[in-house]
Amino acid sequence: AATEPVACTFGEREGATTVALVGDSKAMQWLPALEQVATSRGWRIVTWGKSACAFAESPAAEAGKAYPECDAWNERVLDELRADPPDVVVTSGVARNAWTGSATGRGLLVEGYATRWRTLPEEGMPVVVVGDSPLSPDDLDICAARHPRELSRCSFEAGPAVAGSGLPVQADAVSVADAAQVRLLDLTPWICPDGRCPVVIGNVAVHRAGDHVTATYAATLAPQVAQAVE
Secondary structure (H helix, E strand, O other): OOOOOOEEEEEOOOOOEEEEEEEOHHHHOOHHHHHHHHHHHOEEEEEEEOOOOOOOOOOEEEOOEEOHHHHHHHHHHHHHHHHOOOOEEEEEOOOOOEEOOOOEEHHHHHHHHHHHHHHHHHOOOOEEEEOOOOOOOOOHHHHHHHOOOOHHHHOEEHHHHHHOOOHHHHHHHHHHHOOOOEEEEOOHHHHOHHHEEOOEEOOEEOEEOOOEEOHHHHHHOHHHHHHHHO
């Protein structure tokens, strides 16, 4: 229900470069990747997060209903960013629809994202959109516990997992935005190599309940995230 945004600061607090991480929990899951390289690059990381809230111009939807608290939060975060512009905005989100006034609609969210991502660079804030991570089952930890020597039994197909995530909407929005300073970072090849999404990669658990990647695995993708930010 909160509408007042709360900023948290990580990394180099006096760093010369400010990276704003903005969005829902699927955006916040990439904080460990940014923290991993913050000291070496002199990055001050400021987070603005709100659960299930898409950082977009379009009216928000949640569970098939209007989400006005998200809309109010969005406007206030924009005000904060404009008052103290970061060097780059990193964002992501799980949303697949916006609120049309009577129902939910995919196209409206595409336009809402595109407008937001077009406007921010015009105001001196380039944007990195980290593609939403694939939709993952909540029982992967149970499966891994039951089959510790046969972890391949717990992997799942990338195609449906990506299709069920927010990534397709984000990709369409980046295309519509058609802005030179907007970049989509699709980490699917590192989360679901060869068309399958394993529960463990390089001895690190990839997924946690609630359709998120683990903090440890997010940190292993720091080079890819850092390159996109740079």
